[in-house]
Amino acid sequence: MTRFFAAVAVLWLAVAATPSAAAADLAGVPIHGYEIVQTLPHDPDAFTQGLVYADGVFYEGTGGYGASRLRIVEPATGRVLRERRLPAVYFGEGIALLAGKIYQLTWRAGRGFVYAADTLEPLGEFRYEGEGWGLTTDGRLLIMSDGTARLRFLDPVTFEVRRAIEVRTPDGNPVAQLNELEYVNGEIYANVWQRDVVARIDPATGRLLGWIDLAGLLPAGERGDVLNGIAYDAAGGRLFVTGKLWPRLFEIRLK
Secondary structure (H helix, E strand, C coil): CHHHHHHHHHHHHHHHHCCCCCHHHCCCCCEECEEEEEEEECCCCCCEEEEEEECCEEEEEECCCCCCEEEEECCCCCCEEEEEECCCCCCEEEEEEECCEEEEEECCCCEEEEEECCCCCEEEEEECCCCCCCEEECCCCEEEECCCCEEEEECCCCCCEEEEEECECCCCCECCCEEEEEEECCEEEEEECCCCEEEEECCCCCEEEEEEECCCCCCHHHCCCCEEEEEEECCCCEEEEEECCCCEEEEEEEC
């Protein structure tokens, strides 16, 4: 019995030392830690579904039936500078900024919206199959997640699917529940729903390049919901993350 409990203790220590990504996903994939550069205010009532940084402001898309918004937010104060409400029948999801337009998905309606980035005035709508989760752009095409391991690349004018990839670990396992997306230095960063990790993805092949382990970023007692929301300041090389109903937003540096 003594040797049994000793073995259990060793096993417990090994499990406790494992990062927050599932152990089966980690083989052969780099894992980055983080350090907090600065902490910014974030609306604790914002159910964050999409986050973009551009021209000194955050664009944020929020979810919830009757609570979905598209906002322009002042980073230093968290003050909402401009806001567009979605009709109550829509559950807002990911957003992307491309060529002066904001594109916003909805969860189960199969309908997206297009707005002028400076005014948030509606410019049009588009349709897609399946659920809408995360959205980003490589500067040419829109890249969309739907809660599976698949990412679709959409034409921003016709919204036709130009191509698709399936995100897999080096040993071939699909990485499912891909959520909010951001295009960072030629890679796709993706929140994985209900996990404190961000996946780094090769946009050409779907190969998982690594994890960013964000365990401990915000104490569990201060979280309204899960980690979700990635924004990148390409000009300044700054990376921002937050979560649904979180009171804070963080600029982080990878380690």
